[in-house]
Amino acid sequence: MILSERINNIKASQTLAINAQILRMKDEGKKIISFGAGEPDFSTPQNIQKAAIKAIKDGFTHYTTSSGIIELKKAIIKKLKLDNNLNYDVNEIIISNGAKHSLYNTLMTLCNPGDEVILPTPCWVSYAEQIKLAQAKPIFVKTNPISQFQVLIKEIEKNITNKTKAILLNSPNNPTGAVYSKEDLQKIGNLLVKKDIYCISDEVYEKLVYDDSEHVSIASLGSNIKSRVILINGVSKTYAMTGWRIGYAAGPKEVIAGMNKLQGQCTSNANSIAQKASVEALVGNQESIKYMRNEFDKRRKYIVKELNSINGFSCDLPKGAFYVFPNIKKLLNAGIVFNDMVIKDSLQLADYILNKVEVAVVPGSAFESEGYLRLSYATSMQDIEEGMKRLKDLFN
Numbered sequence: 001m002i003l004s005e006r007i008n009n010i011k012a013s014q015t016l017a018i019n020a021q022i023l024r025m026k027d028e029g030k031k032i033i034s035f036g037a038g039e040p041d042f043s044t045p046q047n048i049q050k051a052a053i054k055a056i057k058d059g060f061t062h063y064t065t066s067s068g069i070i071e072l073k074k075a076i077i078k079k080l081k082l083d084n085n086l087n088y089d090v091n092e093i094i095i096s097n098g099a100k101h102s103l104y105n106t107l108m109t110l111c112n113p114g115d116e117v118i119l120p121t122p123c124w125v126s127y128a129e130q131i132k133l134a135q136a137k138p139i140f141v142k143t144n145p146i147s148q149f150q151v152l153i154k155e156i157e158k159n160i161t162n163k164t165k166a167i168l169l170n171s172p173n174n175p176t177g178a179v180y181s182k183e184d185l186q187k188i189g190n191l192l193v194k195k196d197i198y199c200i201s202d203e204v205y206e207k208l209v210y211d212d213s214e215h216v217s218i219a220s221l222g223s224n225i226k227s228r229v230i231l232i233n234g235v236s237k238t239y240a241m242t243g244w245r246i247g248y249a250a251g252p253k254e255v256i257a258g259m260n261k262l263q264g265q266c267t268s269n270a271n272s273i274a275q276k277a278s279v280e281a282l283v284g285n286q287e288s289i290k291y292m293r294n295e296f297d298k299r300r301k302y303i304v305k306e307l308n309s310i311n312g313f314s315c316d317l318p319k320g321a322f323y324v325f326p327n328i329k330k331l332l333n334a335g336i337v338f339n340d341m342v343i344k345d346s347l348q349l350a351d352y353i354l355n356k357v358e359v360a361v362v363p364g365s366a367f368e369s370e371g372y373l374r375l376s377y378a379t380s381m382q383d384i385e386e387g388m389k390r391l392k393d394l395f396n
Contacts, residue, residue, distance in 0.1 A: 010129040014366035022360050033387040034360040035375035040240040045288040051280035055273045064272050066264040068095025072275045075282040084217040091253045097270050099204045099234035099247030104130050106230045109258040111136035115165040120151035122369035124174045149176035153187045166198035172205040175367045175374040176325045177318020179213045189225035199229045205321040207238045210297050213319040239281045244274040296322050299377040306388040311395045322378040329371040357390035
């Protein structure tokens, strides 16, 4: 066997595979409407672009310290204080190559072979595979629409063993848009203390909440809870900076020091120019956030209304992020035939939709939840309208 057992034991990212397929089909001249991308369709705000250009002109194009520049760490500390009522020191912050890299560093630093990480589902495609790469075991705990896709405290307790190292939370959630309440987070936080386990809290969608929802960081609910939380965030979703690859983690200094040791031997520092741009993102004008959130909100309401008018789709209004997660179980029991096969799962249905009407969606199986599809509304209203029309033509 050429490849390592470590690599053979993980799955390729379905979302990246779908995006690659979309690009191939577009190269063939097909007019694909894509609901697959997990990134804002807006341009990075001008003030952030200018800060990057200035950094280049100033010659800020060399290595920085492995854990990131002090200026950006201080901007993150200020942001966490103002937005989340959290106090951190510079030795409790690390800047990495995107929030995904921050997550990977955290899991590799915390987990020993055989450790268990509780993972509520539906969950983002990379969580389980990163846990496996750390030689730990993901313990899937199902959520459902009745609880608004929020994991119940009794379900967490039921799955805690002497091997449990952490629980991985994502609020606002990808793919469901679920936003955890302060009350539920407090219960989870108290459980961390009681059982002496960690929480890895992915808060990268924190600015994208709607209606009366409010983002609360679990680390803000008491010093004894904070000491067991590694907070993950970044600039990608909030400031339309996905390609800039800047994420960060805040947590206990011992954990952050371990992550810095790992990062120093793997990638070293994040991009120097992108770090300077991220300082401007965090301390500069924040009006772009309001604009993007308002636009996402309009799309959110429209796409849910349209999906619920299509035969076989049932979709609740998400509270955060920029995804909808419609239930399509009726379609999986409808006897639809494609390529001489009866469609029985979400991957087959997603393939059917792509080939029949050139609309790209992500199967729920990618998020450990069969019977659903994920559609991103981080695309233009024009594309959303056209995509909904094509789905109606196909299923109505």
